[in-house]
Every structure is written in structure tokens, then in C-alpha cells.
Amino acid sequence: MLWIDCPWCGPRPETEYRYGGEAHIARPDPAATDDAGWADYLFMRTNTKGVHAERWMHRDGCRRWFNVLRHTVSNEVLAVYPMGTPRPETPRLPGDGAEGA
Amino acid sequence: MGFRLEKSGRIDRTKPLDFTFNGRRYRGFAGDTLASALIANGTHLTSRSFKYHRPRGILTAGAEEPSALVQLGEGARTEPNLRATQVELYDGLVASGVNAWPSASCDLAAWTGRLAPLFPAGFYYKTFLWPASFWKALYEPAIRRMAGLGHAPDAPDPDSYDRMNAHCDVLVVGAGPAGIAAALAAGEAGARVVLVDEQPALGGALQGLRHRVDGVDGTEWAGAAAARLAAMPEVRVLTRTTLFGYYDHNTLSAVERRTDHLGPGRPAGTSRQRLWTIKAGRVVLATGAHERPLVFADNDRPGIMLASAAQRYVNAYAALPGERAVLFTNNDAAYEAAHDIVEAGGSVGAVVDCRPQPTAPLAPALREAGAALHTGSVIAATHGAKRVRSVTVAKLGKDGGLSRERYRIYCDSVLVSGGWSPAVHLFCQSGGRLAFEEARGVLLPGEATQALQVAGAAGGSFGLAACLAEGGAAGAEAARAAGFGDGSPPPPPPSDAPEPGAITPYWLAPGLKPLGHGKAKHMVDHQDDVTAADIRLAAREGFRSVEHVKRYTTIGMGTDQGKTANVNGLAILADTLGKTVPEVGTTTYRPPYTPVTFGALAGRDRGDLMDPVRRTAMHEWHEENGAVFEPVGQWHRPWWYPKPGEDKHAAVARECRAVREACGLLDASTLGKIEIAGPDSARLLDMVYTNAFSTLKVGRVRYGLMCGDDGMVFDDGTTARLGENRYLMTTTTGNAAHVLEWLEEWLQTEWPEMRVWCTSVTEQWATVALAGPRARDVLAAVAPALALDTESFPFMSVTEGTVAGAPARVFRISFTGELSFEINVPWHHGRHVWEALMAAGADHGITPYGTEAMHVLRAERGFIIVGQETDGTTTPQDLGMDWIVSKKKPDFLGKRAWSRADNLREDRKQLVGILTENPKEVLPEGTQLVDKPGRAPVPMIGHVSSSYMSPTLGRSIALALVRRGRARMGETVHAAPDGRFLPCTITEPVFYDPEGAKRDG
């Protein structure tokens, strides 16, 4: 059971949240995006083994979305930060794998 | 009760308990386990082994027991595969050994043992291959019958289970000396502490020893500590509770056995077991250690047990393991067990120590008591059928093999000790790595990855003084880390136990014949009958990874997860490969530490509590009026309302006719309702629907389709503009929560600049759909103040007013094609308004109708149902709903995807109507369509998504998705339900009132 620190409600168990997948995937301008670009936006994921920027929503609480940096091997949570803000710098941890393209 | 000692032990001699084992009646005492009571009665043979059906007895005195597995109880409460060493005795207990028929003593399947040479590790991968058809018919059923241990009950469980959550600063696992010291230290520092132990009382290893702590008997000290802990308000002690799982973020799971020890005396209404989920700030693992056996020839006969187990049976249960024991050891500590047996009045015939020059301090005392000391020697063979009767002791030669010096020693019990293995299971589950210490042959906790400390024997400190000191220090430090106290350890209480003494790891004693020759078996894993020869065979065949050996031989894969077997197995494998244990690696310990009932894991999530049942405000009325209910998501909706003598078909036909000819009433409360407010509401709706909502006038209603950005339809519904910046959206019943999350997600993550608030009001408004040509008359009767004429209240508009005295929002929308009003009233007025409408409609032939009639009526009119006409691969264009896709809006969700190659294909499946040649034939929904009949494989061109007998048309109708369907109007295709091919015609998907003339009544 992961415990995620909701910025509004405090630490709560994973079961109260909805997991929202990879963070920082902005919806591109449809008019300026080709099919491959659209597929990239819809489907392609970095799927990082290591520190992963991802979105969570406190479904059974404040229903707010926010971003989390979590290590996808150890499950260690390294940062919680608001939607729309850039990914914070974190030290690379031992066991960090490829960050992907 | 020949082997019950007169004195000593912690049993209650004033409470005798009668029990039955393997069909024989016995007597024990309160405080006994099933195993201790059997030993006290001189019974060691309990069951048969998994593969070879070898006679098996009691090896241990605890959770690590691999052999003495029993089927406990009878009937609905029977439970398979319990360890006799953990079953607390109660009056009337009935149990039998597993895997034996008719009994452990006379087991007909014992022939498998005689064929053992044909059954080495993995034999089944090499045979049963010919002829191929025999596998299913003969070989596999036979294997399945032979496999398995105990049996599942054949009736539902009469007991209940529940769950609890606990939060604490410090969780201490294990209430032996280290755990008690830790809990006391943390508790005294003021931390919230939970102390968990699987035994009925605190004390752990102290229960089996005779040592003194703080000047009193160890168990007395533990009892006093229990009293001190009980007096601390922030400390919770859970006994008979096994902490079985260590999960991420210091979340741990334990199961508390609340009534099992009471047997038939269990109080009614108390849950049998309770699953604890504990969120801990810090964890102190004081889980102790398991003694491990030595591996020697035929080391699995009943009567052979761990030295510490024998010691515990004598000291805690006053049960002597036999008349004459032999100790076989590689370490000093085990001498204490033999010494305790002598002190208790038993006899030890010999001590066999594989070390050439052991220095055990207790050796002289044992010799004095009559034990012959055989140093540099091993047990090379054991003898006896269902109980060990003698052993052959042989001196080791210089090469480590047997010399010719041999002795036959008669005995009825053998105490073995190969040293101790720290119980690192939970540490390993927590993500921690293990490190191997060569000197003592132990796997120790290495670096931790979670907030935990290890104390006492779990960390390799086997001495009592060290356990007490480490426990106190760990408890104080854990409390400090959680914000309590300064972390300075309390002074440890004095104790009188000697240091654990020397040990020389010893992994495999030679037998009289080379390993794997002859009948003797060097058992490594007693439960799965894995021998040292099996491990060698696996290595020989190329299985060199420890995980391969585990899987090929099944070592460590039994119900005990190899607690007594793994380290021996590892060392034997390493030796075979000429490697060190760290080079070979270790397998991972997985949850649970000991098995956990499914019932406890399920808790109260049974029956109606498995998933909430949602009911509308009118639910009781539906029940009172005979409705048959359909589960839709969590909701129960009226399906149809049969009158006496009516079947489904008749009831649905009557309901449909009523709506078409008079009026009907549908409970539509379950549709999702979302209020959308804020200055950017119109912008949001323009983005999430395919059509425009910014152009919708206040007071008007529009139908919308919602797509994902992949262009596929995922919801539909009507949305009303209640004010300039306020809308009420409706969703499908099943998708209500999902749509709300969808809107919130876009608002918060992609369009945070939009000022919009979304609120679910599904359960605030009860909704009644009043439909049919007489609907206006009925509504007028209960809402005299509402202007209902078409001019003042046109189709696709909303008004507010009073209906049957309740404040109401009334929508003029129609899912049936008839004149229709959807009346929304506050939830608690739902039933009243429903009944008022029923009363007002009585003269008009009003009829309640359910979801089935609703489906028929909407299909006649050609309205889709999302999830039925769509399946996640369907676009608005596929549905022929281009009319609802805006050409003007520059962007909305879904639009971009439609210009991808697949969406431009001309042979996409499109929504059409299907009429069977035979008007009485109602195709099953899901029927596939083909162009031409034929033998499979036949190419399919689509499928029937909706299909009904239409009472209005007097024939069957269907909707279908068909490849290029829109271009094939009038063509004949074939429906292929259950092997038949039925000709059908493709039609427009609207069968009734295509002009929409009926909607105004």
C-alpha cells in the first residue's frame, strides 16, 4: 500500500486516489500535429524505470490533481508538486534505469 | 499419558481436555497445542509426506513446522493443512493427519515410497508423454488425486471475518525478549506502540527456556511486562496475531485469530479472524530465529525433532519427546536442550557432535547423566518404521566421509540442531537485502529500505542478554525517530542465560551409501520430500540458479515456505556447484509469513457488502409492485413489472404498448447528473462534446456525444442550460462517476484557466420519466401551475415549478419517441411524486415500465445506448450521427483522431437496422452477421447490438454494426446465431416515427 501525501489532505493510502499516469504530457495543438504526433500524445509513454513524474487525483478526498515524483522500483516518493509546475530537480538514485527518450 | 511430566510446564493441569486424533481419543490439558498433547501421549506419527507418503511426525514446535500437517475439524468448519504445532487444544477437538488414507498409520499410497527411485526431482517433466491422449484421460487425473494435502470444506463457511486499521509510531513484531524490551522502551518514551505476536502469551523463546530475567523466571518476567504494557494507554498488544506481510511505505498486515482456540466454545457474533492493516512510523522486527535441522540419512522419521522443539515441549508443555533421546548437533547451544530433558527426568543416550573437538560447557553434565559423547561423528542412518527406534552413529574420517567406526544406538527420539536461521522473512518482504555470514552459516538482514530496525535473534544475536539489550535500544531508537524520547536505551534487565556458544556449520552428513543410492533419503525439505540428491540432480541437469533449483525440486515451495529447509538447501547447492552461498544467491521470501485464510482477506466484503447496492428513492415502491430488478453497475433498476401470470415477454409488451398508446412511468433516477457552473462552462462543454453548447439558449436542452481524444464515443446524454453560466449534464448510468472525473481532469490538468465547477447531483434529484400521448394530461393534473403546451414548453427545453407539491425541474426530452417529461424532484420527494403521478394517471392507463421496455422503445425509435451500440471502437460517424459533430468548432476532444487512416476507411462498421426474414425471430444480441452462410471459418461483417420483439411493429427489430452498412441499405445478409444462418435485410436504424411526429403528443 502506497501512502501519497496529498497537498491538501495530508498522507492518505493509495486506495483513496486515482492514478493518472505519466505527467507533463500536454495536449498538442491538433491542427499542428500529424498522425504520428497525435499517436505520441495519445499512446506513447516514457514508462520510466527509475524516478517517474506522474499524476494522482485524491478521488475520495479533495478530488484535486497533483504531480508526484516516485521511484518505480522502490516506490519511494521524492516530491509532490502542483499541476502546471515543472518537474523538480531530484538527485538520481541508485538503481535508476533509463529515463527513456 | 505416559510422557507427561509430573511437574513443570505452563499447562493447566486442572483443565483436562479430550480430543480425537486420527480416530483415537486422547487427553491433554489447557495450554497444550495439538502437537504437545500428542507428544505427551507418546504419539509422534501424524501424517504422510507429500510425494513418497513417508511416515511423518512432529519436527518443530512452531510456525516453521513442515511435517505435522493436520485436517482440523469436520463439516463446514473443517480446515486443511494446519500445523499441529500451532493448533491450540480445546475440548472436543477432532483432527487427522493429511495425505494419508485410510490413516497415517496404514496408508495405502505408501507404495509411492517404494517406487521412489523412479520419482526423482522433476520426474514428471520427463514422462507421461506417451501416448499423448493418456495425459488428460489417465495420467493427470491420477497425479491430481495423489497430490494435494488436506481437503477444502464442502459447505460454506459459517464464520465471519472482519478488518481493522491501526496507525502507530512504533510497530514491534514478535514478543520474545527483544520484542518485549523494544515495546517497553518505545512505550515508556510515549510513542503509540503496537506489539504483535503469534502466540497466546508474550515471551517467545522464553516460553521454551528455563532462564531467569530480572531475577524471575523468564515467562514470569514476560507476564509482568504484559501487565506493564497493558497499563500504557498508547500501547496495543495483539496476541494470537501473525504479522504476515510487510508491504510498501511501512504498511503491514496481520491476522488475529480470535476464536479458533475456543473450538465449539466460540462466542456467537464474534468474528473468527480479523485482518489488521497497520501503518507504522517505525517498525522493530524482533521475529526471532528458527532452528534448522541437520541433513542426514532418513532424517525424517517420526520421533526426530529439533532440539529446541524438544526443549520447548519439556519446559513449556511438560511433554517428554521419548524415553531415550539422542542429540545430533553441530553447536553448543543445543546441549542445553538435552540438558533440560535430563533435568526434567528424561534420558539422553548419546550426544553426536559432528565437530571433532566440541567445547560445549554442558557436555560434562550430560556425560554425567549417562549420555555417551560421540564427537567428530554423525548419524549415518536411522531405523524404525513409523517411529525412530535406533540410529547408526559413525565417526567421520579425515576426508569428511564415514570411517569404519560405527555404533548402533537405541532411542525413540532424536534431537537435531544445525544452528539457527534468523526469521528474516518480513525483512526480506520489506525490500531489504540479505547477507550471508559464513562463520555461523546464517542469512542476516543487510541494508534496509524501509523505516525499520531489526533486534535480537532476527538479526543474528542469539544470546538472551543481547536480545534484551538490542530490543530496548531498538525500541528507544524507533521511538526517537518517531519523535518520542531521546533514544537513549534503557538499562537491559539482567538475565542468567549463557552466551550461545560455538557452532561449526555442517550441511550434509554422509549416509551408509553414496547420496542417492539405496533407499535412504537425506531430506532437506520435509514437506515436499526434497532430498539432497534431488538438489544435486537439479544442478547436474543445468538448473544452477537457486530459483531454478527451487522450482525444479520444489524446495521451499510448501506451506512452510521452506523455513527449515532453505538455508540447508542453499548450502548444499553451493557445495555442489563449488561456489559460496552468496554466489549462489537466495530466493525471495514472499508474503504471507504463514498462510492466511481467504475468509480473513475477504473480511466483510461478502454478499451485499461485496459492493454497495445503490437504490433509488422509489425502490420500495418498485418492490411492492412486483418489479423484477436488473443490476446496472451498482444500481438495481426495475427491469419489468410482471402482473400475475405474465412472463417477461408479455409484461414488456404491455408496458411498451402503454407508453405508445397512453402513458408510462420510468424511474430514471440512476442517470448521472452533473451541475456545471462558472463563467467558462460553455467553453468546457464545447470542448468535451462533439457539438456546440455555447450556442444553446438558456432554458433549452441539447443532446450531446462525448468522445475521447482517440475519437471514440464513450458517453452521451442531454445537457440543459439552466442559466448563462450554469448547465445540468446527464450521463449514462454506468458512466456517471467516470464522466465527472473526466471533466475534472481536463479542467485541472489541461485547462486550469477555465473557471468551471462540476458537482455530481445524481443522488440529489430523483427522476421520473413520464412518457406517452397522455403524459401532458397526467402531468397537468399534479402540476396545475406549469404551462405544458408545446408553445410555452417546447421539445428540448426545461422549466422549473411545482409537481405534486414538490419543487421540480421538468425537462421535455424523450428517449421513447413519445411526448415525454422528465421530472426531477429532490430525492426524498421521489416516491411521493411517483405515487402522485400514478394516481393522477390512473384514469389515463398509466403504467410503470422498466428498463427492458425502455430499451425496446428507444430501439424502435433508433436511439443508441452507449456501451451497447458502441464498444470503444465506435465513432459518431460510425453511428450515422455526423449531424451532431460540429463542423464549425476549431477543436474539441475527438476531432483530431478522425482524420487518421483507420477512421477514413470506407469499410468501417456502421450502425444500421436489421430485419429478419422471419418476423417472429428475435436474434440474440451479439449475433454475428455474415454475407454468405458456410462452414467455419466464415468472414464476419458485423454484429447485432440490440434486438427485440417490437410490440409496436408486431415484429422483431434489431440494430447492428455492419461493415459499409450505410451503403448497403436493402441488401440481404445472414445472421448466424448458434450455428444457424438466417437471412435478414439491412434497413435504416429507425423503425418508428422517423419524422419525430409523436414527440409533441
Added chain:
Amino acid sequence: MTKFSIFSLARNALSHHERWPEQWRSPAPKPAYDVVIIGAGGHGLATAYYLAALHGITDVAVLEKGWLGGGNTGRNTTVIRSNYLWDESAALYEHSLKLWEGLAQELNYNLMFSQRGVLNLIHNVHDLQEATRRVNANRLNAVDAELLSTDEVKAFCPILNTAPTTRYPIMGGTLQRRGGNARHDAVAWGFARAADARGVDIIQNCEVTGIDVDGGRVTGVQTTQGAIAARKVGIVVAGHSSVLAAMAGFRLPIESHPLQALVSEPLKPVLHCVIMSNGVHVYVSQSDKGELVIGAGLDPPNSYGQRGGLHTIEDQMGALVELIPIFSRVRMMRSWAGIVDVCPDASPVIGKTPVDGLYINGGWGTGGFKATPGSGWVLAHTIATGEPHPLNAPFALDRFTSGTLIDEHAAAAVAH
């Protein structure tokens, strides 16, 4: 290769089983191979086997970072069936099922492939519509399928609680009698032994740390045992597809999740088929050893941790005990997790990549085991010929650009 049989067992019994040869060699890697397969799970080993057996390509290395068969092959719940909705899926899985039906004899290894029937339960009208659609499609695709009534479900599996009073009553089921289970480890070992016998080098404890690409073409791999050149490379690493793809510079439509499974203590035979319920999320069968083998749902967060939370299992158990009440006092003996690579359409990616000579087979989600032989068969064809076989052509990576998904979510059948 020593032929395995009761006779070889008896013969070896006379020599105390001391003369069994290795089932496969443990060679050191050569500097170069025609084909390198990354990943010695069932799919990778099957690929190597079929390359050698059907295409005559034997200069093949299978590289494995741990021990062969140690990934999802050794962690799954071994359900085998082919009753998929879409033509493309049905063709691929049915081809696989047909291979299963003769595989033990072909490999001379008892895979304990047991066609005891896979029963999918129906709990509501929507399930019934979906099940009917799927059963009819299966039959027209020549895949065996039956639609059962509630009474027929009860007759086929009497321990199911078919009472109408349960929370989600059983309204029927679909049955594929040719479906069933196999012994997962044996599949990896059987393919390994047969591939090794045909000259394939299986190199364990050899982790790929980089993929060499020159001018858009793969030239080899970097490993913990040194550089290995190769003309063609196949990535067959369930649970790490994205990590390997990143080494070659592209991304995949894949997210990795823990999938938990558990077994009960061994019991005498009590369940004689595979039970699956999409509605209440349960699948359960009983192994030949007697353990109930139970799959849980995915844990939602991305993870490479091979760990899940107990809450997922708790949910599972509520549903299981509701379906089969006599299991309440049975006990969970061991639980574990694998990492599954999930594609958005719940269908795999098998074929070419943006890098010439580099092929991928992944994204099987929770359902890859059943496809093991078929998947290896089509990937071997693709690698050998440079072009996909018609069976795997629809599963190309570019379907995500064109939109031609094979959306098995639409079928709503649990993809196990």
C-alpha cells in the same frame, strides 16, 4: 538430446540418476551471432526454438539478465485459451493453442498442458451481450466456444455459488473446452532444452545494457558480459519493453504495472476447470500440485518493483469467496507479482521497430503466457524473413498511428 520417457527414467534410476546430462549448456557468449534474442522467457526461447527448428537459423543467442524463465513466464497463472473477440486476436491465439496441443511431444518435455476448460462467467445483461457476441464470433472463426446457462454452469462447476441471492448473480457463462493450463516453468525449460539441442546459445546472467545502432540499423548489443554483434536483434522482455526500447531510442505505447497472483495451500482436487469472471474480477484454477492459483487485478501505478499491495488481493478474495463460498477457510500460501507491459488496446506489439533489423515482441499485458508458442512462431518468421507473418501483421507498432487498434477492451473479456 536424451529422449525423456519412462524408459529413460527407469534406466537412469539404475545409475541413481547420476548420468542425466544437462538440459541445456551454459556457454560463454560468442562475439557475434546472426540473431540475438534479448530475454529468455517463454516467448524469447520459443522464438529461438522456431528460428532453429523451422527457419534453419541456429546461430542464435538468447540473452537473459537473470535466470531463464524467471520473468513473467515463471510468475503467471498459466491460463490458456483462444476465445478472443476480434478476428486478428482469435487467429493469433488459436494458432498458439494449436501449437500447444502438440507441444509436449514436439519438445519431448511434459508441459502438463491440461485442456480442462476455461469458463468465463456472466453476471449481467451487458456481459451476456458481450459473451454472445464473442461465442458467435469464435464459432465463425472455428474456435470452440459454448454459451452456458446458469444451470449448465452449475453442472460444469458445482462449487460455484449460482444462487440468485449473491451480489452479482451468475447468469451463465462461456466455455472453451480446449482451454486450460500448463506448467509455466516447464514451458521455458522445454523450449530452452529443445533450442539448445539445435545449437542456440542460452546465456544467463547476461544483462543487455545498450543496443548498438549504426545508420538506423541495429548492429549488436552491449551486455554485462561484453559486446555482442548481431545482424538481427529481437526484444522479448515482458516487463521491460520500454527500457529496452529506450536503449534503441524509441518509445512504446506501453505502461508497466505489477500484476499480483497467489496460490493456496495444496488441496485434494476440488476445482476441475479454470474459472474467470470479468464482472467481479476473479480467475482461479487448481494446479496439478493441488494449489488454487488465483490472479488479482493490476495495481494501477506504473511499477517495475515486482510488488503490489495487499488491498488488491483483499478485493480479489471478497469476489472469490462470494463466487465459491467453500474456499473461505482455504489459505493463501504465497503471493507474488510480475510486471506486465500493457498496451492501450490490450493487444501486443509484434513486429518491426523504427530501427532496421530490430524487432520487438511485447505489450501482452496480463495475457501473454497462452500465446507463448504462437508468439515465438510469428516472431521467428518475422525475424527470419524480415517481414511479419499475416498472423502478426495486424499487431504492428504503426497501428497506433493509423488508429487500427485491436481493442480487446471492447471485447470486455478479461485478457488473461
